[in-house]
Amino acid sequence: MPRKLTDRPQIIPKSSPNLAFIGQFVELEEDVVLTEETSVRTAMTAVYQIYHLDKPIVPVFQGQYDIRMMAVTLKPYSKKKNEELLIFLLAIHWNCPRS
Structure with missing residues (x-):
């Protein structure tokens, strides 16, 4: 089903730096939804960005x-x-x- 890049919110919206969305309903580049890996990756991204941690996130397997x-x-x-x-x-x- 085709969709736009703006159909799902970013993990951390630009207007709310203290709020994070995680799970399958957020936009995560180069990843597919409905996997446990997506849920973990969005949570890691949210925590690392909110706390300004300079840790690498495991890349998506291509x-x-x-x-x-x-x-x-x-x-x-x-x-x-x-x-x-x-x-x-x-x-x-x-x-x-x-x-």
């Missing part, structure tokens, strides 16, 4: 760019040999955008 995940996903659908599948996956991997 499985769509991981060639190992592509191989596991595509293998059942492939009737090709392993070598042909590997060449196909490498071609996809090098043409994917990287962040």
Whole structure:
């Protein structure tokens, strides 16, 4: 379902620096909702920003760019040999955008 960036609030709204929203109903870049990881990441982000802690937040796993995940996903659908599948996956991997 398409949505806009403004459909969900930021974790810490600009107008209320002492208020934080957490969980699946806030905007978190590069993450999908409905995972436990999202809930934990939004809570960590809220605490770190409110208390001005300079700690890194665990980055979101970008499985769509991981060639190992592509191989596991595509293998059942492939009737090709392993070598042909590997060449196909490498071609996809090098043409994917990287962040």
